């Protein structure tokens with residue numbers, strides 16, 4: 314995977330180590346700070362150190378970063394910021410060691426300081442929620458692009474500044490990497506940034522040191538309970554984005570109780586958006602009518618603003634959830650200073666988003682329609698299947714699995730959903746990680762069996778690529794094949810190894826091999 318190291322300013326500002334000490338009231342351990350020593354960057358990972366960096370050594374869930382301080386210094390780190398425990402390990406190093414009670418929380422503010430507070434020169438918008446962050450962020454970027462000459466978009470799919478993009482290592486990068494990217498964006502002349510903010514990022518302080526101009530909330534659904542404990546804990550972590558000092562104002566979708574709770578308790582001013590037509594939820598912005606296009610291309614809807622004026626709008630992706638994402642993106646862009654009509658028009662014409670209801674094979678007389686979607690939670694799976702049903706004259710063929718080392722409870726639930734809403738099911742692997750893949754598949758199949766005890770039209774494939782080929786060979790041209798769970802992901806993680814793998818590539822290779830090959834497989 315490409316590292317975010319490349320996303321750094323070419324001409325960084327420099328800061329003196331002794332100033333860092335006084336600005337953040339740090340205690341010095343080990344060698345005293347040389348008054349001439351300067352810092353030009355910050356990192357949390359020894360493997361990403363660039364000469365001139367401050368290495369922030371934090372206590373992790375697995376190891377203490379201070380164990381890698383010597384490696385960081387060998388790679389060019391000029392100082393180490395750590396806690397009292399880490400200071401013991403780092404004291405012998407030939408660089409100043411600065412001590413704080415909570416170096417992880419300081420990493421963002423310190424990086425913002427080193428890079429010269431880049432966010433203050435950018436319009437910054439952050440989007441959180443279980444589902445829809447990526448989609449909303451891309452819709453939002455389309456609207457920001459209509460008003461700004463250059464923008465950046467940061468999230469699960471990629472880290473993009475203008476036309477320069479790299480694969481993203483995760484949804485929200487570590488705080489120092491984020492500040493470096495913001496500094497690069499500013500250096501390149503970008504004036505607006507749309508980014509996804511995961512609950513892990515909020516829990517681990519990755520957006521500290523950045524005050525967003527506007528933040529958005531999509532929804533809260535069951536996910537990541539392995540990390541956050543329960544839904545209340547998950548909500549508390551998400552709600553951290555809506556805090557004074559973290560954001561100036563917010564926009565919240567109030568379709569679920571969590572959104573309504575967030576509005577009720579938010580310490581920052583928020584606007585609410587209700588997107589379920591007829592739900593009768595009081596909100597500042599309301600989707601009062603929606604025409605969910607049966608062509609699977611998109612939907613049109615009417616958005617009523619706080620002044621009562623009604624606006625014709627559209628989502629370029631199918632399904633009700635994308636009406637919700639489009640409405641949120643429009644209101645976020647407007648709150649971030651984009652003219653409302655400009656935002657509505659730009660969102661309606663937003664480009665396709667990798668792995669989000671992405672149509673890879675179009676239906677013709679020989680091929681089924683085949684799509685890739687990132688749905689990997691029970692609710693998202695329901696929505697994805699419901700979105701494609703109206704555009705499926707024949708049977709709905711679903712290929713899916715569930716991640717290893719992640720929430721185990723959702724496996725049978727997703728199996729049940731598949732059995733209820735799809736006609737033909739191919740259960741396969743997602744990212745098994747350290748778990749045995751057959752154990753994961755078996756948990757999913759338990760759920761399938763609860764609805765379809767005889768397992769009619771249910772298949773199991775040990776290789777995901779084979780599962781996709783199987784699905785294509787099972788499908789007729791009237792059917793729709795939908796592959797959920799991995800979306801744009803460029804790798805599959807099996808037993809600690811990341812294999813290059815992408816659902817879209819497999820579909821395209823099968824398509825390139827031709828329908829005859831498909832028929833042969835069928836035979």
Ligand SMILES: CC(=O)N[C@H]1[C@@H](OP(=O)(O)OP(=O)(O)OC[C@H]2O[C@@H](n3ccc(=O)[nH]c3=O)[C@H](O)[C@@H]2O)O[C@H](CO)[C@@H](O)[C@@H]1O[C@H](C)C(=O)N[C@@H](C)C(=O)N[C@H](CCC(=O)O)C(=O)O
Nearest residue numbers: 357358359373374375376377378381483484485511513514
């Ligand atoms: C659960 C979680 O988020 N863990 C994060 C946490 O890891 P950790 O506390 O276990 O760190 P550790 O491995 O003990 O290492 C401690 C410190 O030593 C450093 N280190 C470690 C080894 C080394 O060789 N050199 C080195 O410098 C590490 O960079 C780290 O700073 O801190 C590390 C950096 O400080 C993160 O890289 C790591 O994210 C891991 C990789 C991860 O997979 N996170 C996922 C779950 C995540 O954040 N996902 C969300 C999206 C979720 C979603 O919505 O789907 C995301 O934003 O991507």
Ligand SMILES: Nc1ncnc2c1ncn2[C@@H]1O[C@H](COP(=O)(O)OP(=O)(O)OP(=O)(O)O)[C@@H](O)[C@H]1O
Nearest residue numbers: 443444445446447448469634637686687688693697
């Ligand atoms: N507003 C929404 N409500 C519920 N489900 C949605 C919504 N938007 C998208 N989805 C479903 O969730 C899946 C993930 O969408 P998207 O990638 O936009 O979300 P995300 O928040 O970025 O997810 P992740 O954090 O896992 O990367 C989509 O493939 C779709 O099936």
